[in-house]
Amino acid sequence: MFHHHGSKKQFPRAKKSWFISGLLLLSHYVxxxxxxxxxxxxxxxxxxxxxxxxxxxxxxxxxxxxxxxxxxxxxxxxxxxxxxxxxxxxxxxxxxxxxxxxxxxxxxxxxxxxxxxxxxVITTSYEGTSEAGARAAERNSAVVLNAVSAETIEASPDITVANVIQRVSGLTVERNANGDGQYAIVRGMNKRYNYTLVNGIKIPSPDNENRYIPLDIFPAELLDQLAVSKSLTPSMEGDAIGGVVDLRMKEAPKKKILTASMSSGFNTLFIDRPYDYFNTSAVDFQSPMQRSPSDARVATLEYYSTENLNFEQRNLNPNPFAAGTLRPNSLGSFTYGDRFKDGKLGVIVAASYQNTFRGANRIEFGISDNEFGSPNPRVSRFQDRRYSVEQERAGIHSMMDYQINKRNKIRWYNAMVHLENNETRVIWEDGLRDANLERTLENNWRAQVNRQRIYNSTLQGEHVMSDELTIDWSLVYSLATQDMPDNSQIITVSNYDTPGRELRWLVHENIVRIWEKNSDQDYASYYNFTWTPTTYKKLDLKLKAGGLVRIKRRENFFDLYSFRPNPGSQEYIPYETNYEDLSWRITNGGGTPSHVLNYQSYEDIIANYGEFQFRKNKTQFIGGVRAEHTNQGYITKNDNIPGGEQKYWSILPSLHIKHMPTGKTNIRSSYFRSISRPSFLEIIPYRRPGTEEIRPEGGNPNLRPVDAHNFDARFEYFPTSTDQILIGGFYKIINNPIEQAILAPTDPQFPQFLPPSTTIIPVNLETAINQGIEVDYMKRFTQGYFKNFGIRANYTFTDSRIESIKRTRTEITEDNYDQLTPLQRETLGIGDTTLLNVMQSRPLQGQSRHIGNLSLFYRNKKKGFNAQVSMVYTGSRIAVVSAGLDTDWWMREMIQLDLSIEKTFAKNFVAFVKIANLLDTPYELYIKRPHMPQVGINELQPNSATETLVRRDFYHRNILFGVRYNFNQ
Amino acid sequence: MKKLTFLASALFLGAAISFTSCGKDDEDNGPGGNGGGDLSGEVSGTLEAGTYLITSDIIVPEGQELRLQPGVILAFDGDGLSPETSPEITVFGSLISEGTEANPVMFTVPEDRRDVSNAFEGFWGGIQGMATAEAIVLRHTIVEYTGAPARQSDSYDAGDPRYAILTSSPSTVFIFDHSTLRNIADDGIRPDGGARIAIVHSTFYNCGETGGEGLNAKDGTTGDIAYNLFYGVATNGSKPAGEGDGVPQTEINTYNNTFINCGFRRVQAGRGGSINYEQGAKGKVYNNLIVNCRFGLRLRGDRLPDTLNIPYDYQHYYANDPVDEDNFWPSTDVDANGNRLTREKPNDIIQVDPMFVNYSVSTNKTQGVPPSGADFRLQSNAPGANAGYTGFSPYRSSLSAGGVTVTVPGPSSFIGAFGTN
CATH class of the missing domain: 2.60.40.1120 (Carboxypeptidase-like, regulatory domain)
Known part of the structure; x- marks a missing residue:
């Protein structure tokens, strides 16, 4: 339902009168x-x-x-x-x-x-769900679109939407700590350049700083179809430069359906090593300040639970009933749908629950660049990390549609998705700064609960006012939340201060416990008027106008408490010492109300558009213009950081031409202009100090939205309802791209900044170019030697260029002397060496030059047997942009292979097995330069002479087996 | 030209205080006498001897000056639990504290809490120099019992312990002369955004509960650290660091200092003990006497210092625990060219009793407070009495601010801070 809480803006009052005029027009209906x-x-x-x-x-x-x-x-x-x-x-x-x-x-x-x-054999599926439905969506769409059907998803090895998304041409994923896809990178445009819809409605993000939606929160089973639009019409929201991911959820069926599935499995990671965990039920979701009586300081230990910090281990045991055995994964789903009142009322309810145990084994190095004396990076520490994650993912959604009469239809849709990650991270660190006998070692156990939820309720209506005019509208309430309560660690360090110099593990000098919470509420209304003048029937003319009002309110809460061991030397023996046996001094019992992450954001979007659509001979034209007004602002709880806002109009024209020479062929070309707004945090003029490992970072209130001119062309050939060949190209001119830059005080390039020391700040860089070619191929063999076999393949070539600011140690000459700040000139002269800005051309962060997918499947409907092998190839790409010249962190190319097999039995049942990550492909980051010479490092760095390894993860294989039940009337 | 300024937000009781102009050349103080009372809000002018109770932040506004006469005691009444309940002195202008040996100025807490058992409670917020601060000059001044949590700012994440003394601009002049920093919870002097420093003839002891340096200099700090005693500091006595990019490269000469019992309250092995150059800092390191410290001079960190521009030699090392002998110089450190840094500097004195006038080198290395009556001068026949190197000059020969000029003495022919008796 829609609420007006705290918002000054009202929805157009005109709505009621539209209803009335609609009723009056009914008598003229043809x-x-x-x-x-x-x-x-x-x-x-x-x-x-x-x-x-x-x-x-x-x-x-x-x-x-x-x-x-x-x-x-x-x-x-x-x-x-x-x-x-x-x-x-x-x-x-x-x-x-x-x-x-x-x-x-x-x-x-x-x-x-x-x-x-x-x-x-007739399969039990319905429109949208089916492979043919997905092909029809691609073919009939006004925009460049790729779709994946529920039918394909069901038969695939994928269990979350983020797994599915990487099968779409031009898309790759950014992974979370346990190797699952999390964010989509569309045509080399990273997550900030894309948005996510549920049934065409934009949803808010549970992220505490950003707009993008973690796609691993959505169970794949709730989907009817996953559609990725790579071009935008005026009726679509204009803030996507890469693309739009639309999660089209299951719709009420024509007749009763009932499906259910149950499955179980495990990750082979825990064969080799134990699963670490902590008692999540002991975690306090409210911070000490929230729980304490008003204004009291919470310096006493009674406000801090201890049981959640007693770490334990479980093993994956051949005997599942043995003590200390890791529980197997459990997944289940349920869908019920039916139609009542002579088909006028349709209802569907779908639910999915997944409880899985995941993890990763990772090695990671501390890296610094721009060291004195060498252009090469330096390795400063080595970490062996072990992640154990219990992931609880649940989703429920329901849809009701009601045909009031032939001309009026309403729909009410509700969805709630929930993802709770209970992650135990264990780090063994070698400081690589060894004294003769004393090694600088550190162990770290972190207990982290992260609960994210997205809720959406949408009421929609469609009214045929006359044979020429249709009106549709949506009223939307959405809420996204994230809770990270009591994010705590136990850190122990090596100590040799005993007479015999034996190694003892003592509690680290400073540990913190953090409570974080954020929420994002959207109130939105969408309205569209579609006018199909009968006098221009031959042209198939359609004129659309409409718009959107969205009011967004965000709230961020961050409360941190620092602890010092008291007394200073306390021994800790892992899995033996109880946390309550340690004693601490709390150094900030008042929490951190002034922390920059205590902020409120708001964003009011008002958009209007006009769109035309007509057909001349075999060519369809869709175009028009969209105007979006943004008012994005913030208020912090820190008096030193003033509130502020940004207001601007974006005028976004577009034109899409679709030529249809035969019924099976489309030739598309399109232009659209689109934007990408800054995130919520990055326009706040805050600054956070750095640490030994992390540079200071800050926000930039002068940051402008990115805007882009996008050109697309695609040839589409659909020989049958399921086969296709798509060949497309794109070219994007991206103005004001937002990138992180390292800025020195009074950097002559950015005179508006005055950080007290060198700071990482988001800035708008010079225009970037992104272009590429996409090819999609799908074929099912219906006869011949390969009968029942099929192939789905795609390949994308992407090439982008951006000029980014790098710092490198440079000799001062007459030519670059003016780059020096006045302060530098006091101590430096011609011939000295200092860090100066240089521009480096590089691909966009996240852009792989080559990406591809190949799925081979066998479907024998008679025998009820399906099998599928899916391969994803992701070419190397920049994962992290560094400050120094030529020291960006690249992700090594990777090939991931997944497998699924299903067999129908007893008519309505399907048994299935899914194995993800068959090859146990490592995820690796590296720098394309050798590292600085250092004693005792080379055995850890396999290709020391040519590159520097930064990180390598192994996620192992996920094995899942289960049964699905389908009942269809 | 003098002008009386009335500061509405400041409340003075027992007001034997002269309000004066903020002129930098203002030497004109009211007659010495019965200062004291409560202070809050914006403060400038001259404070006379007496005890001033401070229960909320006091601020020296931009362009203005606060002068403290000998005998001034600023008692900051805080509980150390939150920024709101732990006041500080925030300096946007100039703070000139001129004590005398007999009548030092004190930045402290109310008298009932001045006990070494409260050394690491961090009751109040310290002296916080902002980017506009022209000078913080502390002569014959004692700073103690600081380290309360901070608000979010350029230099702190919310909840971080505040440094005893912060500076935020490479242009700020910071003088610490014949002064004492003691009994503080975390880092002592932190030129976070740089400073022009002269830290001379001063004493640091019992600094940092489980970590923290006497001096932890960041980007853009230039100057000298000479003739100081660092005793019982949790991590390093002195740690020059800085990225060296954009502001003047951190360049600090560390010479003729005495370091005793440093590095033992930081529990982790392998870090911190006397002098540590990190993160692109450079400077000359000579004539330091390093006794019973966890480490000798170290040239490394997560980011390397400017290893090729740190000339060093003529240190005198001694450890009463053979365990620490190995750590005078760690063996695995290499410079930017990959060459191993060695401790075998030709003129270092290794493991010979330094022969203090009155201090036993067998004193427990974890002791944080020097014993009373200790005399760290050298006996005339001490091995370091004539073993110093004098072939270089200070970074600056003198440093001035607020009408005060401090001469930075050059290197001596002896090792350590105090010479012979």
Missing amino acids: FPAKFEGKVVSEDNEPLIGATVSILDLNLHITTNIDGTFSLGTLPKGTHKAYISYIGFLKQEVEITVKGENDVVFQVIKLKEDPSLLGEV
Whole structure:
């Protein structure tokens, strides 16, 4: 439901009057001419996903769950329609439209293809869900779009949306700590340049600083279809330069459905080593200050729980009932849908629950650059990290649609997704600064609970006001939250201060416990008017206008407490010492209300657009302009950081031309302009001091939104309802790209900054270019030697260039002397060496030159057997941009292989096995330069002479086996 | 030209205080006498001897000056639990504290809490120099019992312990002359955004509970540290560091200092003990006497110092615990060219009793407070009495601010801070 809490803006009052005028117009309503009917087999079984096409009008549709279809609008006259379905002979029918209101109805009986006789089993799926539905979505879309169907997802090894997304051409993922995909990189444009929709509605992020949505929060089973739009029409929100990920959730079916699945499995990581955990139920979700009586300081230890910091271990045991055994993963899902009141009321409820144990084994090095005396990076520490994560992922969604009458329809949609990561991280660190006998070692156990939730409720209406005018609207309330309570560590350090100099592990001098919380609430209304003037019927003219009002309110809470061991030397023996036996001094019992992460953000977006659509001969034109007004602001709880806001208009024109020479071919070309807004934190003029490892960082209130000119072209060929060949290219001119830069005080390049010392600050850089080519190929073999086999493949080549600011030690000459700050000139002269800015051309962060996917599958419907091997290739890319010249951190190219097998049994049941990461592919980051010479490092660095290894992760294999039950009426 | 300024937010009781102009050349103080009372808000002018109770932050505004006469005691009444309840003195202008040997100025807490058992409680917020600060000059001044948590700012994440003395600009003049820093919870002097420093003839002891340096200099700090005693500092006595990019490269000469019992309250092995150059800092290191410290001079950190521009030699090392002998110089350190840094400097004196006038080198190395009556001068026949190197000059021969000029003495022919008796 929609609320107006605390917002000054009101939704247009005009809405009610539209309803009234709509009712008045009903009497004038005229039905457009249509071709409707049903496609059945010779046994009168409905055929779902069959294609009905009228080639000369370039109209295509796939049949619904009950085999029905409705194709319009048809001009008067005689038309030839083709009906095809895999395993059946193609049929041609002739239909005659007599007038404007005419509805031609036919039941079409398809004959089975004798060459495939007896092999085709009717699958139980419905529109959108099916592979054919996804192909239809791609073909019929106004924009450059790629879609993955629920049918494909179900048969794939993927269990989260983020796993699925990497199968789409042009897309790669950024991974989380346990190797799962988390964020989408679209055509080399990293996560900040894309947005995420649920059923066409933009949802807020649970992130505490940023807009992007972690896609691993969504269970894949809730999806009908995953659609990625790579170009934007005026009716779409304009803040995507890479693309838009739309999670199209399951819709109410035509007839009753009931599906359920249960599965279990494990990660092979825990065969080799134990699973670390802590007692999550002992974690206090409220910070000590929130729990304490008003204004009291919480310097006493009673406010801090101890049981959550007693770390323990479990093993994966062949005997699952043995004591200390790691529980297997458990996953389940349930979908129920039906239609009531003569089909007017549709309902669907879907739920998914996943409880999995994941992890990673990682080695990582501390790296610094711009050291004196060498352009090469320096390795300062070595870490062996072990992650153990219990991941609880749950989603529930429901949709109700109600056809009030022929002209008015409403829909109410609710969804809640939940992801809780209970992560235990164990680090063994070697400081690589060894004295003769005393080694600087450190152990670190971290207990981290991260609970993210997104809730969305959308009420939508569609009203046919006349045969020319349709109105649709949405009222949306969304809430995204993140809770990270009592993020705590135990750190122990090596100490040799005993007479015998034996190694003891003592508690570190300073540890912190942090409570973090944030929320993002959206109130939004969308409204669209579609006018289809009958006088321009031949042109198929459609004019659309509409807009959006969104009011966003964000709240961030950050409360940190520092502890010093008291007395200073306390021994800690892992898995033995109880946390309550340690004693501490709390050095800031008042918490951290002034911390920069205690801030509120708001963002009000008002957008309006006008869009036209018409067809001339075989070419469709869609275009128009969108105007978005942004008012993004912030208030902090720190008096030293003043509040502020940014207001601006973005005018975003676009034109999409789709030429359809035959019914199976599209040739698209398009232009659109789009933007990307700064994140919520980065425009706040804060500064945080650095530490030994991390440079100081700050925000930039002068940061401008990124804007881009995007050009696309794509050739599309759809030989059958499931096969396709797509070849596309894109070219993007990106103005004001936002990148991190290292700025010195009074950097002559950025005179507006006055950081007290060198600081990492987001800035707008010079225009970047991003271009590439995408190829998609899908083919199912229906006969011949490879019968029942299929192939899905795609390849994307991307090439981008951005001029980024780097710092490098440079000899001062007459030419660069003016780059020195006045302060530098006091101590430096010609011939001295100092750090100066240089521009370096490099690819965009996250852009791989080559990416590809290859899936080979076997589907024998007669035997109810499916198998699929999927490969993802991600070429090397910059993962982290460094401050120094030529010292960016690159991700090494990787090939990931996944497998899934399913077998139908007892009619309604399917047994399946999914194995992810068959090759146990490592994730590696490295610098394309050798490291500085250092004693005792080379054995840790395998290619010391040419490169510096920064990080290597192994995630091992996830094995899942289960049963699915399908019931369809 | 003098002008009386009335500071509405300042409340003075027992007001034998002269309000004066903020002129930098203002030598004109009211007659010495019965100063004292409460202070809050903006403060400038001259404070006369007496005890001043401070319960909320006091501020020296930009362009103005606060002068403290001998015998001034600023008693900061804080609980050390939160920024709101632990006041500080924030300097946007100039702070000139001129004590005398007999009548030092004190930055401290109320008298009932001045006990060494409270050494690391960190009751109050210290002297916080902001980027506009022209000078912080402390002569014959004692600073103690600081280290309370901070608000979020350029130099602190919220909740961090505040440094006893912070400076934030490479232009700020910081003089610490014949002064004492003791009984503090964390880092002592922190030129975070740089400073022009002269730290001479001063004493640091019992600094840092489980970590913290006597001096921890960052980006853009230049100057000299000479003729000081560092005793019982948790980590390093002196740690020059800085990225060296954009502001003047940190360049600090460390010479003729005495370091005793430093580095033992930091529990982790392998870090911190006397002098540590890190993160692009450079400077000359000569004539330091390093006794019973966890480490000798070290030239490393997570980021390397400017290893090729740190000439060093003529240190005198002694350890009463053979364990620490190995750590006079760690063996695995290499310079930027990959050459191993060695301790075998030709003129170092290794493991010979330095022969203090009155201090036993067998004193427990973990002791934080020097014993009373200790005399760290050298006996005339001490091995370091005539073993120093004098072939270089200070970074600056003198440093002036607020009408005060401090001469930075050059190197001596002896090793350590005090010479012979």
